[in-house]
Amino acid sequence: MQLYIDDETRIINLQHLFNTLYPYLKIDFLKNDSAKKASKAERISPNEQMKSFNNISGIHQISVNKQRTVMQLKKDFKEMFGLATEVYRKSGNVWIETSLTDDWTLEQQNKEGELICLHSKSA
Numbered sequence: 001m002q003l004y005i006d007d008e009t010r011i012i013n014l015q016h017l018f019n020t021l022y023p024y025l026k027i028d029f030l031k032n033d034s035a036k037k038a039s040k041a042e043r044i045s046p047n048e049q050m051k052s053f054n055n056i057s058g059i060h061q062i063s064v065n066k067q068r069t070v071m072q073l074k075k076d077f078k079e080m081f082g083l084a085t086e087v088y089r090k091s092g093n094v095w096i097e098t099s100l101t102d103d104w105t106l107e108q109q110n111k112e113g114e115l116i117c118l119h120s121k122s123a
Contacts, residue, residue, distance in 0.1 A: 002061040005050060005081070012046035021064060022106055024113025026095060029077070030084040044083075054081045066107035070098050073106070089113040092120040 003017055011029055018027045029044040031053075050056055062076045070087045077085040087102075088095035090113040098109055 001064050001066075003064055004059055004061050005056075006059045007049065007051035007054075007056050009050045010046070011044055011048050011050075015046060018064060022110040024090040024110045024117065025098075025106065026088045026090075027073075028086045028088065030086065050081065054083070056081065064106060066110075067105050069103055069105055070109060071102040074102070089116075091116050 001021060003014060005014065014029075015027055019025065031042050031044060044053065060080055062073070062080065064073065073087065074085045077083045087098045087109070089098050089101075089109050098104070101109065101112075104112075
């Protein structure tokens with residue numbers, strides 16, 4: 001599975017495609033690494049196009065196959081586009097940052113989110 005990205009790609013489209021593949025995960029992009037602990041104002045607007053903050057040309061692809069770790073995904077976005085990336089896992093009615101489990105695969109993260117959500121519904 002690949003995300004295909006060019007200069008016209010909007011953040012919201014990347015988020016939607018990622019969430020379609022992994023319904024218990026979501027991805028967010030930050031203006032810089034130091035923004036991680038900052039307010040939502042530091043997050044890149046979902047309506048922004050890739051060309052707004054990175055001078056890319058052509059079509060780029062990032063693998064989002066289920067065996068990739070969150071850490072690998074973040075590294076790809078940083079190296080290819082200069083984007084700080086955060087991945088969140090659904091936990092009941094809230095989204096939690098996966099930073100403590102960034103070494104887990106996307107599949108592991110998504111399954112954990114599904115289990116937590118199923119358990120919280122049955123409780």
